[in-house]
Amino acid sequence: MDRMEPKANIDDPKEWDAWMEFDDPPATDAAPPSSLWRDALKRFLKNKTAVAALAMLVLMVACALFANVLTPYGPYDTELSQVKVGPGSGHLLGSDENGRDILTRILFGARISLTVGFISVMISTIIGSIIGLVSSYYGGWADIILSRVMEMIAAFPSILLAIIFMSIFGRGIQNAVVAIAIVSIPGAARLIRSVSLSVKENDYITSARAIGCGSARIMLRHMLPNILAPIIVNATMSVSGAILSLASLGFLGLGVQPPTAEWGYMLSSGRNYIFSASHIITFPGIAIALTVLSFNLLGDGLRDALDPRLK
């Protein structure tokens, strides 16, 4: 048997293409195209620790929302016959120096911590995103000035800036939210600036500009969706930082107005009784740690799910 002649002349691409077309296409059982977010969700659901953290947070939010239904006591109900009672029946986690139920105060404290955490992070993320996008998109002087200002704020160790702020403007939830938001803006802005700088180099941004999209539209419609993943991860991690900052301020007597049930303030007022009634400070601290840990684990899980390269 002689050598087989090729069916098509391989020197002529046209002839070959024609030949290729008649042939049935190669069978590929490629996976159906799935979106980036669906893939991320799949990866996230596989991560048991992160799912557990999310469940924990959902539980906490539910407890905070239904705090008044879940316990027979009010956060300010003082019972002078029940001062510094240890954990047990009646008061599940004991009572504090004024005879207030600690579990009740922790549940009501969750409202404050979670609210302050979410709102301050929302503010800092939005402002940080705007600053980061603007300075990366325009570059030049806008970038230099914004970056330097951010650097100066970031040079302040965050808790100190919040302390100065609170000592000038006074205690209160709103002031705490603003103080915590301000100190976390530079971190968010720096991160968003650096990721959007790399996104800006992509061809689809150039082509968006070529078809005449305005600057605002490019930033919001073309760049923002592509940097959403790091923004979400950073925001999640920031909530834990914000909750810690609020507790620290409260502990220093610079947070919310006493006698508001707030975790840091509970620790600071219970501090004087660590020798006689250590449960007063034990449980609010565990509440802080659990919340902060859950947000950190959730952030870790989100990062692994949204950016598998970082794993």
Next chain:
Amino acid sequence: MGVLLEVNDLVTQFRVDKRVMINAANHVSFTLDEGETLAIVGESGSGKSVTALSVMGLVPNPPGHIEQGEIFFRGVNLLKLGSRKMREIRGNSIGMIFQEPMTSLNPVFTVGAQITEAIRVHNKVSKSEARDRAIELLKQVEIPDPQRRMKTYPHQMSGGMRQRVMICMALASNPNLLIADEPTTALDVTIQAQILELIRGIARDRDTAVLFITHDLGVVADIAQRAIVMYAGSVVEMGHVRDLFSDPLHPYTRGLLQAIPKLATPRGKPLYTIPGIVPDLSRLPEGCAFVTRCPMRQPRCRKERPKLRTMPGGRQTRCFLAEGGAV
């Protein structure tokens, strides 16, 4: 001349997913004689680098591991050696240079420190002796002003210079075998030619065997006596470079040869490329791996995988077309 390296039925697997394993090197066998230069040619993902790393015992694990096979080096099966004995061979009787000279040198140590380390790991010599030898080696790879170069850091050198330093380290203990994994790919054309010339000189003067990995068939003619063509993890053709060029047996080799730009190519005629893409190794077709791109395929190629068969003159090819001429 005796056989220096013999690879038998090597299968190196990589895990790409929880449940999916691919054969990056799929039943690869070949031999390399002492002092000979053998080229392995293929596109990226053909398994040529994995084969080289398998010989070195440097397959990244996880995700990769050597599933089966034998690699005899001077009569010793490397796959049976303990990690300690293997380490003594690595950098000592087998040297290796890599594709990226920019990233293959450690940025925080001086060039001199890295070369002397290569010398002192395998030879009981004092620091100053190692230094003298390092300078001598730098001279041999034609680096000007070697004394001064010893004290510089990699980032202060050009790509070509760094590749010379890499060669210098690979030669530190006078290896019998030099594995060069695409040593010129990342370099400018003129520098490429210089490095090729350097490797050719080393092979000739020191009688070192060279396993030369490349995706560029054009380079092969310059440097190697024999060549292996790999596709999708398997050897598809093996033979003398001369024969390979004058009468390629496998359609893939033909395609590769056509893709080399030639001076004689008339103007305006588009450069030839093999249509299609390298198949996904986790979804190889049932029959011949090249069937999706082959201009000469027959119905049979879809169902049956051709065996590597030996032709008269010791050439090997994995194609049913060769059946007619098979012994």
Next chain:
Amino acid sequence: MLKYIGKRVLMAIPVIWGIVTIVFILMRVFSHNPAFLLLGQHATADKVAELTKYLGLDQPIWKQYLIYLGQLLRGDLGTSLFTKQPVLREIMERMPATIELAVFSVIMSSIVGVILGIVCAVKQNSALDRLMQVTGLTGISLPRFWLGLILIIWLAVRAKLLPVSGRFDFMNQPKNITGFMLIDSALTGNWKAFGSTMRYMFLPALTIAVASIGSFMRYTRSTMLEVIRQDYIRTARAKGVPEPRVVSRHALKNALIPVVTIIGMELGGLFSGSVLTETIFAWPGVGQYIVNGINNSDYAVVQSGCMLVAVISVFMNLAVDVLYGYLDPRIRY
């Protein structure tokens, strides 16, 4: 190298100017008239006007700003309302205590954290690695001021292993030379005082370290994993370098360079965190001073104290940058 250091110093100047200016803006533009604060609510209008004039607060704001900068350059940070002492002098007296605790804790936690991080990286994705990752994150998540209290309850009050608070006992106090008690007791050969100082320092340092070890460990692990994938590690293996040496020399030196920046950040964080830790352990440092200022509404103390700590953090970062340049040859030249 000198050029590099000079450049870093020059870059720190605008940042310090920024800190000073931010404090000024907060104090003078947003704040109520400090004269009110100084005199209390019941002061007469005459007195307030007099003090306002005395403090130069009736001047236009830009003039106030220049006067303020001039005072700062002369080292005048104002006077404590409570002790009537210059703030700068009081802070400087307390600075060694804060620095000693912070540096001691950072050395302790960076050594432990880096070693654990290497172990995790080498045993990547093992059960041990996963356990240490979660443990480390838990350590980071614990509020330090709470952890300090818990450690006091368990180790000092219940187990009576360590002193509850303070920096030294009067029986074993080294002669004051540098203000750093460990150094002073070592210099004078007073090893009894050295041991006693260590005992006092251990609990606050441990409190700080629990979180710091976690962050050093996590950071070292991720940079090690990044470095171990690099081509030059493969080159080292191809040379036949033994695996322990590949990790300890080729990988670690590259991984430590970014870890050094974390040391700087941790030190800066510890200085500001001293506000909390020093309060709990009655550690006579700057943090405690600032908190006392908060409690006494001593605004000069709070604001100048915070400003000085911020400036010191900048210098810490500067020192780290210089160290970074020393370690990484790509920056040095």
